[in-house]
Amino acid sequence: MPAGGSVAGAPCCRLSASHRSTERTARHPTDVTDAQWVKLDPLLPDPSCLSGRGGRWEGHCRRLLDALRDRVRLAEGREAAPSAAIVDSQPVRAAETVGRATRGWDGGKKVAGRKRRIVVDTLGLLLAVLVTPASTQDRVAARSLLRRMRDTAGGRVRLVWADGA
Structure with missing residues (x-):
């Protein structure tokens, strides 16, 4: 087929x-x-x-x-629910056709657009995704992203790694 x-x-x-x-x-x-x-x-x-x-x-x-x-x-011989996770974000350029409410300026990376934030387990398997305007600070988006991760992965995650940049 x-x-x-x-x-x-x-x-x-x-x-x-x-x-x-x-x-x-x-x-x-x-x-x-x-x-x-x-x-x-x-x-x-x-x-x-x-x-x-x-x-x-x-x-x-x-x-x-x-x-x-x-x-x-x-x-892989692991528990079904992960006990550790990794958080990261990446700015993505957005076209002018993308609504202003969902776009922003990331001053650190000098990108106008959105920022995609993901949480993966230690195998790299996706746990949660959040897309925000690029101007949204990581500490602000982290609450919503970690809440989504908790809803997805359950309460077993005890350790979350994040980069400082």
């Missing part, structure tokens, strides 16, 4: 009622083949937003990401 497409009018996946299948090439390389995706698809839960129980796609993706992260950590 082509990446993101279907063969001879067959549905491309269980979610095909909510989108149109298209013939397209994969934009990002992956280690999972189309044959493997055919086997993986029945194992993935249906999003509650498609089964009439409400909910949003974001919640479905977050639960899926959490489950995959737990499996990777267990396969």
Whole structure:
């Protein structure tokens, strides 16, 4: 089966009622083949937003990401919930078309735009993401970011590393 497409009018996946299948090439390389995706698809839960129980796609993706992260950590011989995390931020230039309320000036890096902040565990697996105007100070954004991390990773994280720059 082509990446993101279907063969001879067959549905491309269980979610095909909510989108149109298209013939397209994969934009990002992956280690999972189309044959493997055919086997993986029945194992993935249906999003509650498609089964009439409400909910949003974001919640479905977050639960899926959490489950995959737990499996990777267990396969590495670690606890499912991390006990340590790493915080970092990176300014990103924003075009003039980006609203002023979501843009700012990072005086340290001399960048006008936004700042993406992430928290990862010691394996580099994503725990939380926060995007703010670049002018938002790290100490201000840290509260919201660490709150998101706590909601995602549970209360087990006891140590968080952050750089001073």
